[in-house]
Amino acid sequence: MSPVTAQTSPPASTDVRPRVSARIAGIAESATLAVDAKAKALKAAGRPVIGFGAGEPDFPTPQAIVEAAVAACTDPANHRYTPAGGLPALREAIAAKTLRDSGYEVSPGQVLVTNGGKQAVYEAFAAILDPGDELLLPAPYWTTYPEAARLAGGVAVEVFAGLDQGYKVTVDQLDAARTPRTKALLFNSPSNPTGAVYTPEEVRAIGHWALEHGVWVVTDEIYEHLVYDGVRAASMPVEVPELADTCVVLNGVAKTYAMTGWRVGWLIGPADVVKGAGNLQSHLTSNVANVSQRAAVQALTGDLTAVARMREAFDRRRRTMTRMLDAIDGVDCPLPQGAFYAYPSVQGLIGKSLRGREITSSAVLAELILTEAEVAVVPGEAFGPSGFLRLSYALADEDLVTGVERIQALLSEVR
DSSP states (O other): OOOOOOOOOOOOOSOOOOSSOHHHHTOOOOHHHHHHHHHHHHHHTTOOOEEOOOOOOSSOOOHHHHHHHHHHHTOGGGGSOOOTTOOHHHHHHHHHHHHHHHOOOOOGGGEEEESHHHHHHHHHHHHHOOTTOEEEEEESOOTHHHHHHHHTTOEEEEEEOOGGGTTOOOHHHHHHHOOTTEEEEEEESSOTTTOOOOOHHHHHHHHHHHHHTTOEEEEEOTTTTOBOTTOOOOOHHHHSGGGGGGEEEEEESTTTTTOGGGOOEEEEOOHHHHHHHHHHHHHHTOSOOHHHHHHHHHHHHSOSHHHHHHHHHHHHHHHHHHHHHHTSTTOBOOOOSBTTEEOOBOTTTTTOEETTEEOOSHHHHHHHHHHHHOEEOEEGGGTSSSSBEEEEOOSOHHHHHHHHHHHHHHHTTOO
């Protein structure tokens, strides 16, 4: 008999595949939430940290909205699935509110209710961007925009507008950044992180440019009610009606009604885009929690008295914060016209030293402010170029003053 030939297994592959996909591994953590989490952890450890990091109203959700949610809990209809695109009553309320607040007339069928504004951002990008398509992204920008575009396969192209431009990009800048791969523009006014508000004339100019060159516009209007000094937040498809077929409007209840934790946002757009985004959502999350949707119906159909009171408080804090920050040598803080953020330039401090450490960037400065003054701020690197800080003034007046006084005392030592 022939000897038995031993069989051996093939050699193990030396090609070790990564455990986490490249697509997910390439996504950065939300810098604003990271700063807020660090501040809360220090507070929990007994440190007297004051946080200017989170973009979150400090007011409770208005009582009428809470009561609507409590009532909704007792209705068995809210214990079940509803249409993935949102409760018909909420879609109707959103359409009516959009006409009331911005003058934009849309049908409920053009509305998709999402799990917060962030889902609306991602689904809008996923619906219109193919791999390699470029998204023009005015900077400073909200930290989620480029990450959501990347997840959708797009390429974010930053277009920077500094303090000298009031943090607002121009048509010439957008045109210089446009390439054959440009598919869309992200537009945010009032702006997070700068509080800049584009004038109606500026909105029209950008809208007509986009229309001329076949560029889609995704316009985020979530801070529409938070404007000051008689400024008006102009809606892109209202200023340029011809753009409606290539425009997606993003919004939500989080900022206006102090409902960040309720997670209700929406997108409004052409029927094919809304259908595509809705199909995605049907597999991704199904419907938004029904109790939250019922609360949102109350928010959008009720009066705006509570909103006006919150805006008055934000206005008072806005003036206090910018005045105190602008008084610091090396800090240039313009008065924002919208949202609830101050975005001072700290470029005058870069290259100097503080308590034996060189300030090489705004990230280093933010770290020093946290460790040495126990105040949490977000560095400009989270929103684009270095050299800036973002501070939210959506916190109690006393905490705001104490926090900025600590920053003033610390930065007085810069040499």
